[in-house]
Amino acid sequence: MALLERWSSSALETLARAQDTAAxxxxxxxxxxxxxxxxxxxxxxxxxxxxxxxxxxxxxxxxxxxxxxxxxxxxxxxxxxxxxxxxxxxxxxxxxxxxxxxxxxxxxxxxxxxxxxxxxxxxxxxxxxxxxxxxxxxxxxPGEWLLDLPLLDLTFEEWSRQSIAMAREPSREPAAKEWLAFLAETNARQKKNEQTAKQGAEIFTQYLRKCRDDALSFSSLTPGRFLMPGDLAGSPAFTFFPLEAPGGAAPPDNSLWAMMARRFNSYKRHVIQPFYRDxxxxxxxxxxxxxxxxxxxxxxxxxxxxxxxxxxxxxxxxxxxxxxxxxxxxxxxxxxxxxxxxxxxxxxxxxxxxxxxxxxxxxxxxxxxxxxxxxxxxxxxxxxRATGEAEARQGNDRLPCIVGVPLKGERLGSRAFDGKEQLAIFPGDLPEDPALALSPEWLKMGHSAAHFVRFRPQRQRALGFGESPVLSxxxxxxxxxxxxxxxxx
Ligand SMILES: Nc1nc2c(ncn2[C@@H]2O[C@H](COP(=O)(O)OP(=O)(O)O)[C@@H](O)[C@H]2O)c(=O)[nH]1
Ligand SMILES: [Mg+2]
Missing domain, CATH: 3.40.50.300 (P-loop containing nucleotide triphosphate hydrolases)
Incomplete structure (x- = not known):
């Protein structure tokens, strides 16, 4: 009986182990x-x-x-x-x-x-x-890489047309000024030249960066790797920019146009496709x-x-x-x-x-x-969570506030923060109707101060004695x- 028991318990163990491995x-x-x-x-x-x-x-x-x-x-x-x-x-x-x-x-x-x-x-x-x-x-x-995927469907000419049209939209034009001036002086039929390629790619990247800054906060920005290069920064596949398509006969192989089109295609092949596939x-x-x-x-x-x-x-x-x-x-x-x-x-x-x-x-x-x-x-x-909540009184009104420690160097109006001082802010209310929130009239108003202050993360508390802190x-x-x-x- 004892033997059988021993046998069966080890058999069970083996079985359990087999199940584990299978699982x-x-x-x-x-x-x-x-x-x-x-x-x-x-x-x-x-x-x-x-x-x-x-x-x-x-x-x-x-x-x-x-x-x-x-x-x-x-x-x-x-x-x-x-x-x-x-x-x-x-x-x-x-x-x-x-x-x-x-x-x-x-x-x-x-x-x-x-x-x-x-x-x-x-x-x-x-x-x-x-x-x-x-x-x-x-x-x-990076989301910047995701936004590159639609480029797989576009030719250099199509992408150029889209990018240039976008840069000329009134909302982007101020940020695109330098880039558009460079474009106006550049001819697609001119002879290819590495310095022009480099300079153009740099000015174009600066324009994309300006579009990304908080003040503009645009999201559609390609080529995404110009903003987030990963480990491929500086390679020729990254050194191109959109060009106005030349009318008439196709520009020769040694033209700037042909050079840019080739690099655009390399970018697709060596950068976007592997990301997509892998x-x-x-x-x-x-x-x-x-x-x-x-x-x-x-x-x-x-x-x-x-x-x-x-x-x-x-x-x-x-x-x-x-x-x-x-x-x-x-x-x-x-x-x-x-x-x-x-x-x-x-x-x-x-x-x-x-x-x-x-x-x-x-x-x-x-x-x-x-x-x-x-x-x-x-x-x-x-x-x-970097903030807590509190209620402030203003006359008879009760204002629902958030409380946090702004990061060192953050500013609110003329006030600069040292990373220690705690602040209660009334962040304002979003409209109940989302359609109203997305209306140009409401969006124009520039609502809340709180969003322009970044807070330090709070000290996180443990739930039980001796336990490690939990991120709330x-x-x-x-x-x-x-x-x-x-x-x-
Ligand atoms: N208040 C608050 N700030 C956050 C939170 N998540 C991120 N942040 C802020 O956003 C910054 C960027 O976050 P991170 O995760 O590094 O962004 P990533 O570039 O998308 O990986 C952080 O340094 C914080 O300042 C959050 O849940 N609450
Ligand atoms: Mg990150």
Whole structure:
């Protein structure tokens, strides 16, 4: 009897180990793309998401966790050896330090694998057995690179025509002045010349940079790598600019036009296509982050431009209609989130309103791109709260304020901050009707001071004695639930 018991327990162990290995082998992986323009909040988002998942708390709207079906969440080596690893530990250390700081900006693609051990929901349990594994591969990549994908469909001539027309739009013309002057002096038929190529690319890049600054906050800016080069900066594939098409016979091979067209094509072949094939085409789910408050603050032109960028982005996710999509057999993205980040710059009474505004911009973009094929949702969130809330009195009025410590060097009117002083600001109210918020009249008014102040991250508190601090967030769990909740059902 004893022998039998021993035998059977080791047999059971073997069996359990075999099941483990099988589960590991067949553990599905979900690739989640996290993108957005520089400073939109990707690094902070991923760090907070992973930290909150691993701590297993403070995510009440993430159903698998709320239902207590997640047994364990841990980091594992990522599947792609050639992609830098996302520096989760470094970023977390900064955010949870005694003197917390925002992590440094990244200018590259990176990846992180998070593995979930979970119990399937009641429906699936009978079919699948007790415990399951799922890998979540989070891919952080610059939104600037995403906005390049539509270029795959354009010839040099088409892209030039579009770019030059855009630079001449009244909202962009002031920023484009120098560039347009350079263009006026440049003839497509002139002999090719490396110095002209370099100088033109530089002036064109300066124009794109001006468009990106807070004051303008434009989103449609190509070529994206001119702003976010990754590791290819300075190569000839990056040294080109749009040109006015010469009429009449095709310009000769040694013309500036031919040189620029060749480089544009190299940029597509050596930069955009590999990104598409190696990264973009392998994603299952996507979240696009945008600093919507800054865009709204910059005014109607910036909002219109965000809408244009969002339709362009949606165009990239359309199945089967892009000729270049057929070149690679990709996975299909079936859920897309647009998220307005830094919602902690508003009082919580305004979070729904911010979400409604982004929802309306998304709706317009969907209509404009005639988009079908994936579910799209808009959320307003803060990955890491930098503010608290308070009420101020002004006469008989009670003003809902946010309270935080502006970063050293930030200014509000004539006041400069030292990074220590706490400030309560009434950030203003967004209109209840999102259509009103997007009306030119309202956007013209220039609403809130709070958005022009960046806050230091707060000192994060631990939930229990001796535990490590938890990053507090706003509505991160709701976005997460839509992005991956169903994959853990
Ligand atoms: N108040 C607040 N600021 C944020 C939040 N997330 C990001 N930020 C700010 O935005 C900056 C850029 O964020 P980061 O994640 O580095 O952007 P990335 O370039 O898209 O990776 C940070 O340094 C912060 O100043 C947030 O949840 N709340
Ligand atoms: Mg980053």
């Amino acid at each position: 590991q082998m067949f553990a599905p992986s979900v690739r989640l793309g996290v993108t957005g323009l520089s400073r939109s909040g990707k690094t902070v988002f991923i760090t907070s998401l992973v930290h909150n998942l691993m701590a297993g708390n403070a995510l009440p709207f993430f159903e698998p966790l709320a239902q207590k079906r997640i047994l364990r969440t841990y980091l594992e080596p990522q599947p792609d050896d050639a992609v830098p690893r996302f520096d989760y530990e470094g970023n977390l250390a900064k955010l949870t330090a005694a003197e917390p700081e925002w992590p440094e900006g990244t200018r590259q693609i990176s990846e992180l694998r998070l593995t979930f051990e979970y119990a399937p929901g009641a429906m699936m349990r009978r079919a699948l057995g007790a415990t399951r594994l799922m890998h979540l591969d989070i891919v952080d990549y 990264h973009f085409a392998r994603l299952d789910r996507q979240i696009v982050l945008a600093d919507v408050l800054t865009v709204v603050n910059a005014g109607a032109d910036a909002v219109a431009d965000l809408e244009r960028a969002m339709s362009d982005i949606l165009g990239c996710f359309r199945h089967g209609q892009n000729p270049w999509h057929a070149m690679f057999s990709g996975r299909r993205i079936d859920r897309i989130v647009f998220a307005a980040t830094k919602a902690d710059h508003l009082h919580h009474t305004n979070h729904d309103r911010l979400e409604a505004i982004l929802g309306l911009i998304a709706k317009k973009s969907i209509a404009r791109a005639n988009f079908t094929g994936a579910e799209v949702k808009a959320f307003a969130l803060a990955s890491v 967030h706003i509505r991160l769990d709701r976005a997460l639930n839509f992005l991956i909740g169903d994959k853990l059902s």
